[in-house]
Amino acid sequence: MxxxxxxxxxxxxxxxxxxxxxxxxxxxxxxxxxxxxxxxxxxxxxxxxxxxxxxxxxxxxxxxxxxxxxxxxxxxxxxxxxxxxxxxxxxxxxxxxxxxxxxxxxxxxxxxxxxxxxxxxxxxxxxxxxxxxxxTKENSFEIIGTSQEIQSAIHLTAKVANADASILIEGESGTGKELFAKALHYWSERKEAPFIAINSGAIPEQLLESELFGHVKGAFTGAQKDKKGLVEVADKGTLFLDEIGEMPLGVQVKLLRFLETGQFRRVGEVKERQVKVRIVTATNRNVEEEVANGNFREDLYYRLQVLKIIVPPLRDRKEDIPALVRFYLNTKKKWQGTSLTEETMEALMAYDFPGNVRELFHMIERGCLLCSDGVICVEDLLLPNTKGPEQSFGKKTDKAEVVKRSLEEIERDHMAQVLDSTNWNKSEAADILGISVRNIYRKIDHHGLENDRD
Ligand SMILES: Nc1ncnc2c1ncn2[C@@H]1O[C@H](COP(=O)(O)OP(=O)(O)OP(=O)(O)O)[C@@H](O)[C@H]1O
Ligand SMILES: [Mg+2]
Missing domain, CATH: 3.40.50.2300 (Response regulator)
Structure with missing residues (x-):
């Protein structure tokens, strides 16, 4: 009204x-x-x-x-x-x-x-x-950081943005791979055409194929009308395939063919179609290992990584932390004016950020919510307590005992803690842990973790 x-x-x-x-x-x-x-x-x-x-x-x-x-x-x-x-x-x-x-x-x-x-x-x-x-659209791919590590990735990105070759972006979870993929698009002459992103790991094989290449009416149960594939939607633009390492083998064959010829068929159709799309892929794990294990086609891998951009983990460019924090506080209207004590900044600089920039942003968001008077103190960050010298002294754990614990055990304990702290909200927990939701389900299963409250 x-x-x-x-x-x-x-x-x-x-x-x-x-x-x-x-x-x-x-x-x-x-x-x-x-x-x-x-x-x-x-x-x-x-x-x-x-x-x-x-x-x-x-x-x-x-x-x-x-x-x-x-x-x-x-x-x-x-x-x-x-x-x-x-x-x-x-x-x-x-x-x-x-x-x-x-x-x-x-x-x-x-x-x-x-x-x-x-x-x-x-x-x-x-x-x-x-x-x-x-x-926001223009700025949504602003890449913050002055460190040598991030700057060389940015330079390479700018240099190859206009090329046609496909590009593989490698980096740990939360390092900003999608940001770089967008930069490749918006810093190129393709910027007026669409940028389309799809997560290759999260979608079942048959559906992924029809998402990518489209289908005709009646191609399978549920295909009630013809549908364009994302390669057509992204024509003249960029198609970003995230988590490429998880792409089902059946779709890999079709993708390879598309990369080689620019041609594809909609599911259920004989006709060949042709489009011009820049393919950008990303992965947070070692695809070479997948290749060795037979889960990823070698020929496709070589084709995809003609040009590789490696996004460095945050712990290797800690000098970027203050600027990233400032950037985050400035982009969030409601947190403008919030500040950090010197001690808080030191704690951030000392932390390793396994979940990289995403984890840093989450931590700052939490800090903003928990702090009083608009000043974030160390406690407001809720840094995982495996870190920080006081806590480990406080626990008085026998060093020999610590050493004997396997990585498996540590991961299991840490996961249980994070899951409990998020009330078993799996996507939140996955964010904190810096892994995909798919992965967290896998790990919960692997470690036999159970939600007692279920
Ligand atoms: N250098 C940076 N400057 C500004 N924001 C950044 C930077 N790096 C990452 N971010 C932000 O951090 C968050 C995570 O980045 P992004 O989604 O690109 O990571 P990713 O590598 O694709 O992660 P995942 O492997 O989990 O998919 C996003 O909100 C992104 O905008
Ligand atoms: Mg991503």
Missing amino acids: KNVLVVDDEQDLRELLVNRLVRKGYDAEGCSSAEEALNKLNTETYDLGIFDIRMDGMDGLSLLEKVKESDRKMMEIIMLTGHGTIETAIEAMKKGAYDYLTKPYNLSELEVVLAKALEKKQLKEDHDTMKEWMH
Whole structure:
């Protein structure tokens, strides 16, 4: 419902107008003076104001000026003039009023002006959202970091962005592989065409093939109409295949053929189709190992990694941590102005971040939520307590005993702890651990972990 504020010192007229607007479905309120209106405007937002020009105390023109100077400038204003000359009305328009009506005005005339003013406001809002959206879109692949490690990855990315060869992006979970994939797209001449991302590991084989290459009606149960594949949707643009190491073997064959010829067939169709798509793939694990184990085709692997971009783990470029923290706090409107104590920054610099940038961002988000007075203290970070010298001294664990624990045991214990701390929210736990959701299910199974509460 649209909110309208009616400001008029003549009670009868004001009430008549407010009642009429309420009956017409507006959420209308009246004020008997400009001063009262300003007070209300401090706490409430309105879509539209209807101000009488001549009032005792502050007049309507000054009220208009104040509104337009304030952060309420999105509000559209219609002026009412009784005794005024056309000059006052023109002055009001110059000061930013949407329109004016001369008293006695006709109520249906008012309604038309009102509807138009609201329409204009909507347009302005849409435009603003659009601008904001474009802004975030442009910045969503801003890659922060001045370290030698990240800078050389950035340089390589910029250099090969325009090439046609497929690119493999390698890096641990949360290092920013998807960010680099976007950069490859937006820093190239393909940037006006689509950037399409798909997780090759999360989708069953048959579905993945039809997602990538499309299908025709009746190709399989559930294929009720023809469907374009993502390679067609991404034509002239970039198709980003995430977690390529998990791609089923059957789809690997089709992908290889597509890479070699640019041709493909929709599932259930004989016709060959041709598109031009830049293929970017990413993996957070050793695909060579998968190749050795026979889970990944060697020929495809060589084809995909003609050019390889390696995104370094955060622990190898700790100098980037402060800038990343600042970037995160600045992009999150609600956390702007939050700061960290020196000790907190030192703790971050000392931590290894197995979940890389994603883990850092989560930690800062948590810190913002937990901290008081907008200053994040070390405790607010909830650093995993396996780290930090005090804690390990505090536990007084026998060193020999620690050494005897296998990596398996440590992983199991840590997973159990994280799962408990997230109330068995698996995607949250996967985020903290820096692994995929698919992986966390696998590991829960592997370690025989169970949710006692289930
Ligand atoms: N250098 C960076 N500058 C700014 N933001 C970054 C940077 N690196 C990573 N991020 C942010 O960290 C988060 C994780 O990055 P991204 O999703 O690209 O990681 P990933 O390597 O694809 O992880 P995964 O292997 O789990 O899919 C995102 O929010 C991303 O925007
Ligand atoms: Mg990713």
